[in-house]
Amino acid sequence: MSGNKMIRKIESVSMRLVTAFILSFVFLTGTINIVRSDELNVRLGEDFTTLDPAFWQSGADLTMINVLFPKLIEFKSGSDWEYELQAAESIEQVDELTIKFTLKPGLMWTDGYGEVTTEDVKYSYERYIDPELASPIIGDWLPLKEVEIVDKYSGIIHLKEPFAPIWWSTLPYSSGAIVSKKATEEAGGKFTTDPGATAGAYKIESWTPREKTVLVPHDGWNGPEVGFDKITIYPIQEPKSAEIAFEAGEIDITEISIGSVPNYRESLPAGGVLDVRPTADYTFLGINIANEKLSDVRVRQAIKMAIDIDAILQGAYFGVPEQASGLVAPGLVGYTGIMPGARDVQGAKALLDDAGVSNLSLELDVLNTAEFITAAQIIQANLGEIGINLQINQLDSGAFWNVAADRKEDLQLTLNNYTSPPDPSWSTQWFLRDQKGIWNWVWLDSEDFDNLHFAALKETDMNKRSDMYVDMQKVMDESGGFLFIMHPPSVIIYRDTINPGLYPNGGLKLTDFKAN
Incomplete structure (x- = not known):
């Protein structure tokens, strides 16, 4: 078309x-x-x-x-x-x-x-x-x-x-x-x-x-x-609590934790149906470019290089999801399928040495659910191997979704999950310059990214539009502000x-x- x-x-x-x-x-x-x-x-x-x-x-x-x-x-x-x-x-x-x-x-x-x-x-x-x-x-x-x-x-x-x-x-x-x-x-x-x-x-x-x-x-x-x-709709934040409520017959449908999939595949509650579907949503580690401690791209790239994504997928999500190649999910215009390089602890240490950074202490803000906390603990251990002391701040949903507005440039690392309909423009819009501190918690500030986003909105040639979203993902990667982990099912x-x-x-x- x-x-x-x-x-x-x-x-x-x-x-x-x-x-x-x-x-x-x-x-x-x-x-x-x-x-x-x-x-x-x-x-x-x-x-x-x-x-x-x-x-x-x-x-x-x-x-x-x-x-x-x-x-x-x-x-x-x-x-x-x-x-x-x-x-x-x-x-x-x-x-x-x-x-x-x-x-x-x-x-x-x-x-x-x-x-x-x-x-x-x-x-x-x-x-x-x-x-x-x-x-x-x-x-x-x-x-x-x-x-x-x-x-x-x-x-x-x-x-x-x-x-x-x-x-x-x-x-x-x-x-x-x-x-x-x-x-x-x-x-x-x-x-x-x-x-x-x-x-x-x-x-x-x-x-x-x-x-x-x-x-x-x-x-x-x-x-x-x-x-x-x-x-009747019941708000239950913790997936494990929702699973207990389902098994007790108190609710008729719920989303469950990814980590529960293997057990439920082996043994479901009587009368239960398990449905696993891919999404265009994306889970990522955001690294705030505007924060003084993270202003050097070498530090940001070192953090990305030190993190073991496979360990996160196995430890927090029991190996159910696959690693994301970037912002755009499989099946959507702009999907690359090009995976980031393997974890490199020595390379990460070399980048920190080159930047003249040592004894760095950072904070990671996460939702207080079991999966996010487990993922955060793996990241904490990974960064400890390159000399970064990471404090994990566990927040309920109300506090978490206001953390950028509250802390602004003082925000450092966030482990986040954004939803997306089946068009990548919905996702790229959150990282425009005018979204800094609203949804752009990375404080990405790229004229090239903004120009590509708006050009792609009016491009009706799907091949050209795809190339634009590929280029936008390159900008995100080179900024050092994003580590995409998965498209959570x-x-x-x-x-x-x-x-x-x-x-x-x-x-x-x-x-x-x-x-x-």
Whole structure:
């Protein structure tokens, strides 16, 4: 696909990304009937902190946004990255700068806010490019010129320039979510945990922070019938605790730790189904270029050279995932498959000597989960071999996700995991210069990287676009600020009494969950 061939029309037709890399392992045992046909109990790794699509931060936020707010198009559940119509009756890209759409009539907002109209779509998308909103996700709609209102249900999205990711990480992802103009304006133009009105398949009946969220069907929904009368979501941070809850029959579906895969493959709880899926997410060690102790690239490269990635994969993740070659996952445009060099302790020591550095003490901030802590301890031992004393700071999710804002350039090392839809632009945008201290915790400051990112957004020749993402990964590697460890698989266990709606990366599409 290249040049002016980027013309699509979708009525009930889906679009497919290459997904040869998708592989699921499913294991079944005997059946027990714990799930009631009208109720579903779900575990998420944390509680949501914001429901505003322009400001979401966590996987829990994303799961809730997907179930509470409609989009013109939405990713299908299944094993292939395809999308389908949701709030739109039809949508058509007539040229590289113009997308026409028509809404399905009769989709209603909760709490008496009326019908979902083109005015809501216009407001939802244009608010991203409002500098006063200061959305950290502005990149998802940066090329937007305006949304033209044709009538109550029809509109035209006008772009200033071609935008390749619009069908992959904008319209069917979080930034494609439609919010109520009236309710959001009443909230002051943005919101956190109270959107005022929603129009998704389910609505929030009650929320007890850090304990549970109860969802019930929204009677103003005009899409496919939902599968449950009640969904209760429990935030349980530690995967091992979630596994115990599943085995006790307290929850019906949960993501589990990668390290539990070998045991569960050998012996599953009765009625359990294990589903292992690859993702485009990436786990990496971030080395803050702006920190005084880490300002010399030789020190950063020495840290990377000293770390035994295979030991991390074996020790923290029981050898289930494979090593990452870089930011971009297999199957996506820009994947290189070129692995970094093997661990070299003597080479790392030589780099430190060349930089005139000795007796270096550093801090590593990590989430306080078993896998991250184990990985951090391996890194600690590795760096000890080259004379670096590493202090590990174990943080809960609330403290961890604010660590860059709190410490800024004083931040040193972080062990992190970022999520990603099936387009690399979603990932590269976080390491632009204007993201320093927001999502760019490495403080990468590269004009070349920024220029390549924006050029790739409007490049519709996939070969040229791939080359740009390869070059961006070279910039990241040469900076010494990134050590990519793996693209963590999503490991889900659920009861065979339900048919879960899972995205290709294992994310929960709660609107598609059904009872068997």
